[in-house]
Amino acid sequence: MVKPPAGDTSAKRARGRRPGVGTTRDAILDAARRQFAERGYDKTTVRGVAAEAGVDPKAVTHWFPAKQDLFVAAVELPVRPADALRHVLAAGTLETMGERLVAELLGRLEDPVIRDRMLAFFRAAVSEPAIAATFREIILRDGLLPVAELLGGDEARLRAELLASQMMGLITARYVIAVEPLASLPAADVARLVGPTLQRYLTMPIGGEQA
Incomplete structure (x- = not known):
């Protein structure tokens, strides 16, 4: 069995327990908010958001079929x-x-x-x-x-x-x-x-x- 490299946090996340149904969406949105703010729209990817949230990319597209949908949900107008x-x-x-x-x-x-x-x-x-x-x-x-x-x-x-x-x-x-x-x-x-x-x-x- 091939062991993941030491310090490979993504591998640790992959083996770890996934967020429950009630928290998966929130974890995705939290990760998306950080990445959209830090990297901008173009450089933020569904895979990157999924990796930070500790979920499979399919979980992201389950909730948000397109990156635009993810962006609108995560970065809703903060000042009304x-x-x-x-x-x-x-x-x-x-x-x-x-x-x-x-x-x-x-x-x-x-x-x-x-x-x-x-x-x-x-x-x-x-x-x-x-x-x-x-x-x-x-x-x-x-x-x-x-x-x-x-x-x-x-x-x-x-x-x-x-x-x-x-x-x-x-x-x-x-x-x-x-x-x-x-x-x-x-x-x-x-x-x-x-x-x-x-x-x-x-x-x-x-x-x-x-x-």
Whole structure:
């Protein structure tokens, strides 16, 4: 019998007890989150995720038939814009919400787990058309439509889209591309500088609206 090389952790995992049915999916998702965040969409493989989770690749495809399905399940949008908006609205008035909304978003992105999951989504959406389409669906479902409902008014959908464009641009410039000095600017300064732009999107007259 051929013995595995010393220190071969994959062999040890293969001989070890597999996670139970209730934990297999969670183990796969945990491994996928780490690998998508560290390696990106293109370099993450089903085999690699399976090896880290200690399961057969067939177990991964049982739960997630395609890598795209695995990605969407593992890296779901970690910050829901409507939740952030509700929190900000509860803490003050609409007239001061722009700066507070930027501060709320940046505050959440200070959590490295949330930031890594958000950045994994952004990077994959840029490189993978199928993920970009899924990203648009998630942004629409979990972001634009709930935010528009909270804002109300005839131009609520357009206002929500303008907010999203500004916030996604900020995330891309500050965290994905890491443009300096924006990337290193204190969050409070970013909120002070960008907040007025969001405030205009929230309250300025749009189209046929009257002031």
